[in-house]
């Protein structure tokens with residue numbers, strides 16, 4: 001699933017490739033992807049100029065004209081493609097926007113879990129899903145205090161709490177495993193049982209890991225490519241996620257894989273002991 005660094009990479013690519021284009025036609029081939037009634041979706045967007053593409057956590061925010069936002073969540077493996085010809089899209093491309101310069105923006109999603117919805121721009125941050133998101137890394141809203149206070153109120157294990165998006169947003173399975181390895185915290189540790197030293201380490205690990213992953217263009221595990229078709233390179237820097245069976249880069253102990261909250265979880269049993 002694309003996490004914050006992958007969605008940020010897509011956002012940057014889309015701004016480079018299609019910012020300033022006007023939508024001249026829309027072909028919705030799989031209606032469930034679009035939350036609005038299809039006729040309304042088309043009526044709202046056709047004739048609108050894409051002013052810029054923003055982002056909130058894992059949501060892309062396509063800003064049209066003065067007052068419309070198309071919120072797009074890629075979910076498991078949605079991706080955008082910009083092409084010169086319609087024939088360049090395969091059967092997994094479910095929504096196609098014709099652009100004013102003759103190119104096409106296609107939304108491809110093999111598993112069809114992604115969703116897009118047009119809302120008034122004033123409502124973009126209060127829409128279901130976005131409204132409950134916690135502060136995100138690398139922004140002023142994400143502080144040591146907000147992280148520590150948020151975790152103090154959660155009794156569940158730290159892995160589950162970080163995946164939940166309420167205390168801090170943008171991290172999924174890859175980056176939660178990475179930041180817990182970096183901060184030397186056991187994924188099953190109750191969130192309200194972290195020491196001050198662990199909280200300090202975790203706070204920095206989240207910012208540092210997300211920043212490094214954005215700089216690398218995200219992580220390509222299975223099928224992620226950005227809008228220009230490039231693969232991210234952060235998988236070369238992973239130290240926990242999918243590293244089971246390999247030696248820990250800090251202590252040499254073999255990285256193990258367990259299930260935590262139903263999710264595959266990778267950690268070093270020596271560096272990341274329960275408190």
Ligand SMILES: [Zn+2]
Nearest residue numbers: 248251268271
């Ligand atoms: Zn280790």
